[in-house]
Amino acid sequence: MFTFEAPKETNLKVLQFLFDDNELKFRFLTDLCAVHYPSQQGRELAVVYHLHNLVDNIRIRFKVFTGIEQPDVFTATNLFSSANWMERETYDFFGVNFVGHPNLKRILNVDEMDYFPMRKEFPLEDQSRIDKDDEMFGRGGSIL
Amino acid sequence: MRPVRFNIHPRKADIHNNIAITEMPEGSQGEGYFATSFEKVIGLARKNSIWPLPFATSCCGIEFMATMGSHYDLARFGSERMGFTPRQCDLLMVMGTISKKMAPILRQVYLQMAEPRWVLSVGACASSGGIFDTYSVLQGIDQVIPVDVYVPGCPPRPEAILDGVLKIQELVHNESLRRRNGEQYKALLGSYGIE
Numbered sequence: 001m002f003t004f005e006a007p008k009e010t011n012l013k014v015l016q017f018l019f020d021d022n023e024l025k026f027r028f029l030t031d032l033c034a035v036h037y038p039s040q041q042g043r044e045l046a047v048v049y050h051l052h053n054l055v056d057n058i059r060i061r062f063k064v065f066t067g068i069e070q071p072d073v074f075t076a077t078n079l080f081s082s083a084n085w086m087e088r089e090t091y092d093f094f095g096v097n098f099v100g101h102p103n104l105k106r107i108l109n110v111d112e113m114d115y116f117p118m119r120k121e122f123p124l125e126d127q128s129r130i131d132k133d134d135e136m137f138g139r140g141g142s143i144l
Numbered sequence: 145m146r147p148v149r150f151n152i153h154p155r156k157a158d159i160h161n162n163i164a165i166t167e168m169p170e171g172s173q174g175e176g177y178f179a180t181s182f183e184k185v186i187g188l189a190r191k192n193s194i195w196p197l198p199f200a201t202s203c204c205g206i207e208f209m210a211t212m213g214s215h216y217d218l219a220r221f222g223s224e225r226m227g228f229t230p231r232q233c234d235l236l237m238v239m240g241t242i243s244k245k246m247a248p249i250l251r252q253v254y255l256q257m258a259e260p261r262w263v264l265s266v267g268a269c270a271s272s273g274g275i276f277d278t279y280s281v282l283q284g285i286d287q288v289i290p291v292d293v294y295v296p297g298c299p300p301r302p303e304a305i306l307d308g309v310l311k312i313q314e315l316v317h318n319e320s321l322r323r324r325n326g327e328q329y330k331a332l333l334g335s336y337g338i339e
């Protein structure tokens with residue numbers, strides 16, 4: 001699939017152009033998600049837009065990268081209503097701050113959660129659990 | 145040739161004189177009277193008329209449906225009627241993965257039940273989080289509500305669920321009428337933050 005990248009400040013302009021252009025007509029937002037690349041300094045978070053031209057049945061993938069210190073990306077909700085919940089989910093799991101989103105709060109996880117679980121620095125396992133002995137899982141302990 | 149080995153030689157079922165009757169509780173009896181303690185009679189009555197409240201969220205719930213169905217037939221043990229309102233039920237059957245977001249709802253359902261109430265935790269997920277050792281899943285419902293009986297398995301077979309219900313019946317049968325007013329029980333609920 002054709003994939004391209006643009007600076008994060010221009011994401012709305014690019015999306016609007018892809019939407020409006022009479023030949024391109026990418027007017028359906030299939031998916032919106034994020035990826036965390038901890039090794040890429042200054043551009044740790046990628047926000048990925050999957051777009052679909054329903055007339056010609058052509059899909060493209062559009063990425064913007066942002067630093068993790070200030071993960072501000074403009075919201076696509078004014079262009080695609082479906083972006084509302086998908087951006088909330090992306091915020092919920094990766095902490096991407098969608099500037100201009102009407103209701104940017106957690107959607108799937110508990111409201112009390114104080115971190116973004118899909119970022120790589122957080123282990124998958126539930127950290128509140130104390131009955132699991134590391135030795136039994138081959139990570140540390142006296143058996144190595 | 146029949147591929148099935150069942151029902152080739154059907155056994156005649158004894159449909160007469162085949163009604164189960166519970167044992168009489170201990171007591172003194174004579175001509176025209178029978179005396180026993182309230183505790184035994186009430187325990188006997190409660191034990192054989194438990195109203196379960198199914199809280200089924202995943203595959204253990206499917207096993208539970210089999211348990212309810214005619215093959216395993218939970219109704220044989222006096223739990224004929226599933227109640228779908230917590231206020232009228234005695235036994236909360238939690239079957240399946242409980243996510244952290246659902247924990248307050250489960251707790252509210254428990255709080256809405258009237259005393260005396262019992263909780264049966266069916267399956268690995270409800271008992272300990274099971275394979276879902278992850279940020280979104282509650283690692284055992286005993287973190288939010290007290291549990292009386294745990295049924296292991298992933299998912300447990302209907303026989304195991306029935307065995308769990310029988311264990312609950314044992315508890316119900318032998319429970320002292322004063323237990324729910326006792327200090328120990330209050331301390332147990334207090335440890336869960338329940339008044």
